[in-house]
Amino acid sequence: MKKEHFSLKYLRREVLPTLFCPGCFNGVVINALAKALEEEGVASLRGYVFVSGIGCSSWIPSPYILADSLHVLHGRAVAVAMGVKLANPKLEVIVIGGDGDLASIGISHLIHAARRNLDIVVIMVNNLVYGMTRGQQSPTTPRGLKTATTPYGSFEYPIDMCRVLRETNANYVARWTIAHFYQLKDSIKEALFKHRRGFRYIEVVAPCTTYVARRLGLRPSNILRDLLRKSRRVGESREATQGGEDTIAVGVFKSEDKPGYIELYRGYIAGLGGVYSG
């Protein structure tokens, strides 16, 4: 019997193949997540809730992942995830979204969730542009890149969300590129099964094949090589840690095990007489 692809048991088969562009790296993110779940022996995703906003990577859970999912307003995935987690702390809540959704319109929710050390996992698929709306500049667009709204090359400074979130109370902050499949999978395992509490953020640099790679004249295979060439392990050098114009800081920026928001809230209401459903 032909062995089935390991991701399929976590996917809604009736909606496959996906609507992603040919060569889109969203599939790599799905596979890394599936591999992490498989290696931990997760048979079904009952008890997992996926929340996503608007954008290409927000389509990863909705409709493709076979679990409860909320496909919500642009930028509001983290806020909705907070409601889900607080209302039923037994649920494992995972947000998947893009740089436009999480680092632009939804950045305040992201930072405040990290400030609270809210017990959710956020996977930000950073494709460097707004892909779904046809390739406009995003807050992570590298300087110089030509996009639909920066036709002469982006001149704005981009944001580095790992460096921002490292300074908050988040328990776990890591970044990999899609050229680091195994490291990414291990980070997802670490966030989901080792830490189990607090705010855990994993960024995946996955340049949009349609609107970034093509404009740079790169084939998908060359993108992988390009990403590896630009990657610097965080902590190895000052340049790697700070991030540079032509480098990508990858690795684990932060790994702690402080109590998360749920434990803090449980402690806050302890002794008041009520029984928190979690």
Added chain:
Amino acid sequence: MSSSAQTSLSQYYVVRVEMTRQFITGNEAIAYGALAAGCNFYAGYPITPSSEIMHIMAVELPKRGGVFVQVEDEIAAINVLVGASWAGSRAMTATSGPGFSLMQEGIGYAIMTETPLVVVDVMRAGPATGQATKPAQGDLMQARWGRHGDQALPVLAPSSPQECYDLVIRAFTIAEKLRTPVVVLSDEFIGHGREVVELHKDVQVPSRRKPKSPKEPPFYSEDPRVPPPMPSLGEGFNVLVTGSTHDGYGYRDTRSFETHYRLVKRIWNKIWLNIDSIFEYEAVGVDDAIIGFVAYGSTARSAAKAVSILREEGIRAGYVKLKTLWPLDTKPIEALAERVEAIIVPELSLGQLVFDVERAVKDYTKIHRFNKVGGGEPIYPRELVELAKKVLGR
């Protein structure tokens, strides 16, 4: 120092909730009403004149094992409620004009995904920051139509602290029964006005219906008056919730005419075909009136007082007080119009309800607006009495 201050704050509210007859404000009545209705989740952002609702929830919910959370903005508040409601909570937030504006997109999402929740708007004078926090009634049309797209949602309007208590319970009942967000439209006069309220404890709010199996579609029902069953997250239904146009099982369909029309029309019908169970009003003195008033909220109280003064002076006056502003049944206004020589529509705004009255009255009778807003000025009963006499030529 701060801990003793906090203790006294908490005691202040504790004592009140243990008694059944209370001399309390409309805002306090809304909080107690929500608790009586089983509200176990509150997310909000501070804004006057609604803050007292949040303060009471901050004291009460943690003691009851519920969730109270102060979030980063009103956009977060409404979206946190959506998540909480899908996880099985009975959720509410309260705000005022600027926050209500920020919540509109999220309310639209709750309408599209048929998510039960309650939003209280204690109106103040706008637009923008306006006069924080002087009373107004300028959010009527926004409450009905503030979102983009085709939609309907119930809007309830209390005119006293007692009605605040009763209508917020009704709001939760409608939200759970019809799987819809419900807006409670109060105003600063009602929110900060203090009266005796009967806090009845025997409150029963039904819970949303759950599907028996994953085969039952959570987003389609044959009879538009009955909402589809709503599964909670984590129960194994693999529920797909999306604000995009979706079929009965939640799968996105952003192309077909049939899917979109069927969805938005069903949600629309869910509200409008249930108008008889949602719509409430009070009609006083209408049967023999020669002059009538149509009003809601704090303004309805001025109209009621004006009617009793006019009757004392031998002028047969009557009024229709709307406790539901949407969906609106115009029959009580039509019935008034058929009898009276003129209708006066007093509003703490430049005039919004008057459009409904014009639509209902057609050519039966004359309509006079009475508009006033700003500076915390109420509409005084004597102003309405004078206008009534002038209109009648007396």
